[in-house]
Amino acid sequence: MSLDSDVIVDRRRLRRKLTFWRTIAVLVAVVAIVAGGLYATRSGTQTSSGAIARIKIEGLIQSNNERIEALERLEKSSAAAVIVQINSPGGTVAGSEQLYDALVRLKAKKPMIVMVEGVAASGAYIAALASDQIVARQTSMVGSIGVLVQFPVLSGLMKTVGVRLEEVKSSPLKAAPNGIDEPSPEARAALEALIKDNYTWFRGLVQNRRAMDEAQIEKVADGRVFTGRQAIGLKLIDQVGDEKTAVAWLVAEKKIKSDLPVRDYKLSPKLGDLTFLRAATSITLNAVGLSSIARQVEQGGFAQAIDGMGLDGMLALWRPVSLN
Incomplete structure (x- = not known):
């Protein structure tokens, strides 16, 4: 035992x-x-030394200070030029504006061109506008000039399950709409005013950066996306092509050496x-x-x-x- x-x-x-x-x-x-x-x-982040730096803008665009800091480091690097490769459906208006501003600052320091790999829609197109030259594949999706706010209305479901929301607030438009009740006419009007203001900014940015007259901007600013082939005729992009097309433009227009390699410059990713x-x-x-x-x-x-x-x-x- x-x-x-x-x-x-x-x-x-x-x-x-x-x-x-x-x-x-x-x-x-x-x-x-x-x-x-x-x-x-x-x-x-140092692999672009003496080369053309390739940076990738992918997925949903949100405010991202780490990415901005990485772009600022690229400004001070020895990279000869920058190719911004975009494949994104957009994101928040504020995040897209932040990225646009950072790319404009980068363009002031380095020759830069945007290459649309798959999609540069909405907020991603805002980012693309930072460049003086935009190249896209024939089948890329470009545009979607517009702004939206989406929220659910759960009042019908809450009535079914026997739940209701009690609110005490300082004024009728505080926290409106709340996603629970149908928005009041006043709340809807306030929200529409916000959307219209941001849309006016977005539309004006496109018109300015792409040198469009009123007739041209009217054709593209209704929220639709366009293929690369359509976009070139509408002045949304400058060339149909691929990364080699982008490099050729840098060589011809910015006098970059033709034998420089293109190397990834990694923007600081999110922790996850x-x-x-x-x-x-x-x-x-x-x-x-x-x-x-x-x-x-x-x-x-x-x-x-x-x-x-x-x-x-x-x-x-x-x-x-x-x-x-």
Whole structure:
């Protein structure tokens, strides 16, 4: 009986040791991945030295101070020129304006051209307007000049489930619309005034930057998107082509050396988008037995879900209906 007790005690002791060393191994792996990732991210911003820097604007555009700081570092770098590669449906109006302003400052320091890879709609087109030259593929989607605010009206659902909202507020237009009740005529009028003001700014920016007269801006400023082939005839872009077309323009118009390589200049990504952090998180989750969540993190599903939320404020965004 005593022998069995000793065996059980030894097994428990061994299990505790294994758990301890397993935890240490996981922590060492996480630290190594994070350190390596930070080094890669830091050094990645220097890869454009003596070359044409390629920066990528992808996904939803929101206010992002880290990205602005990275663009300011690029201003001071030894990059010979910049290609801004855009593939984005837009985002918030404020975030798009912030990015536009940063790209205008960058253009003052470096020869710059925008290349539309897939989509440059709404807020992403605002960003594209910072460049004096815009190139897009024939099948790229460009435009969507407009502003919107979307909110649900849940009054019917709340009535069905027997819930109602009580409000005490300082004035009728405070926190209106609230997404619960139908907006009052006054609230709708106030919201429409905000949208009209931002739309007037967006429309004016397009007209100014693309040198359009009233007849030309009227054709493109109704919220539609256009293909690259359509956009060139409408003065929304300057050339149909690809990155080689963009490089050729820099060589011809900005006297950039024709043999310079094009290298990625990594803008500081969001914490949740860092590949090395996703790997570290995945290892940790697997170690504690949460393998299903780990798989989701590896595939970027969690980050993508977060990206689709939290778009506060007025939107300059193109959201096509999915047919899948």
